[in-house]
Amino acid sequence: MLENTDNILEIKDLVVEYRTDDAVIHAVNGVNLTVKKGETIGLVGETGAGKTTIARSILRILQTPPAKVCGGQIGFQGQDLLAISEREMRKIRGNKIAMIFQDPMTALNPIEKVGAQIAEAIKQHNSITQSEAEHRTGDMLELVGIPRERYNEYPHQFSGGMKQRVVIAMALACNPELLLADEPTTALDVTIQAQVLEMMQELKQKLGTSVILITHDLGVVADSCDTVAVIYAGEIVEYGTADHIFRHLTHPYTIGLFNSLPKLNSTERRLKPIKGLMPDPTNLPAGCTFCERCPDATERCVAQSPEVVEVAPGHLVKCFLAGVKE
């Protein structure tokens, strides 16, 4: 299934819809994405862009209905994750692919000891005894900087940053090959965010895990990602190495995102927001999804959806103007 053995995950033409009685929400519209071994890829975009839906499709934990995967393939270790049985999926979920959820306050069971919650994940995927599982849980806690003596404490006895460490320990407990981190630091203070990002960086080096990092914070991307995919209205509009994208912003949406950030060294009195709002996902425009907000939109952009252009090796942009303007 995988065309390239350096790739751990290959998503092809993924389409996901949410169907309700009166509307169809086009959440993910033909996403192609590859994750190489050991790399961290950042999925960046605003609320409702479809970032979390992509991650949840990979693990097949979308709530169905209303969600429906309407097309595409997700290749992982020679299998199409969308085609295998639920039984096989269970062997992968939490074991080879694990997820860190956004909000550590709600991701843990409040009435179960944190140690037991981690041990449960280990026992699910390995045939080992209770005491072995407990021992490994202790190791995991220490790995994320929590003393193993806290095994028997409950989530409410931990602060927000500590809870997120527990969630990370749980995700890493089975030594996954791919980690999906959905806004892992958004609910945390900057100082704690710095601690958690630093720790994830170290763990990644130690364990060689590939990471899909979902975030809306371009600062976090600059800090931790090798590759970036900018998502807008369910499509990847710009894709490439962090290095190339940050130095050669090309899609008008990416440029707009950067311009709207308050700069620490700017002296200007006004920010430059992107005008307007994201299009209604139940009624996407026929042409480019960004055309209504784009300062450079032409008639062609309104009528036709642009093809993906490779502006530099590995740097893909879904825009008619890409490569033309420079």
Place this chain on the structure above:
Amino acid sequence: MAALLEVKGLKKYFKSGAGQLHAVDDISFTLDEGKTLGVVGESGCGKTTLGRTVMHLLQPTAGEIHFAGRDISSPNKQELHKIREDMQIIFQDPFSSLNPRMSVSAAIMEPLLLHSKLKKADIRVETRKLMDTVGIARRFENAYPHELDGGRRQRIGIARALALKPKFIVCDEPVSALDVSIQAQIINLMLDLQEEWGLTYMFVTHDLSVVKYISDDIMVMYLGQMVEKAPSDEMFEKPLHPYTKALLSAIPTPSLDDKKERIIMQGEITSPINPKPGCRFMARCQYASKKCEQPQTLEEAAPGHFVSCCRYGELG
């Protein structure tokens, strides 16, 4: 320029099972008319409590508040009514701070119905004017909050705060719940309003790049205390308190070239219940020494630049 707001030794303690929770502990500052004071700190440092206590949404435990030359430390009912007109607040979460059963125009009209002596018809005119001011199209007049996106909801929150033509607005994380492209629209709106209406803001946030952008002065809080206060540019160029330095170094910047040395603090903010008399940051501070166990005093290190650290001079 005259000080619009003067706060002296303000304290707000809450009773808790284990003792007194020192949410705001002896904070003093002045804020000039038309200026913005940014208040930053981690969650639980007391920044929201400070904003709410200043405008009497919470009763202060001790301390003085002077507003526009009047002492409003312990107002009676009539005085409080007047304070509500002059001091307003914009809340953090536009999803939960609006009544889901009130239409846009009803929500904006509400403060006018309670406070102004205008006739019903004039109130309608005034409501439409407010909608224009904050940039909500007329067609949303009868819409309900659930029909609107976060940016528009926050515009309603701003319109409500502006309705009584206040002098001073506490902005409690007004853009934290919004996406960056929308966040920029709202910040620009708030800056425009400040210029046109001569508003004074107290801008409470944990987002340091936003606060740099919008503030004239910045106050850094830690466990209920002010650890540093300085003009905005100076705070970012020459931070003196070890906590401020660590906080500033932790901001992730969206640039590959600007890789700064990051100070990773150990541990997290400690409990504000019955704190010890010494420096409250001591447990996480890499420079902590014996001296730090003594109570810290606020010193003016440079004109307008205050710091509460006994070792700031040696640290450079």
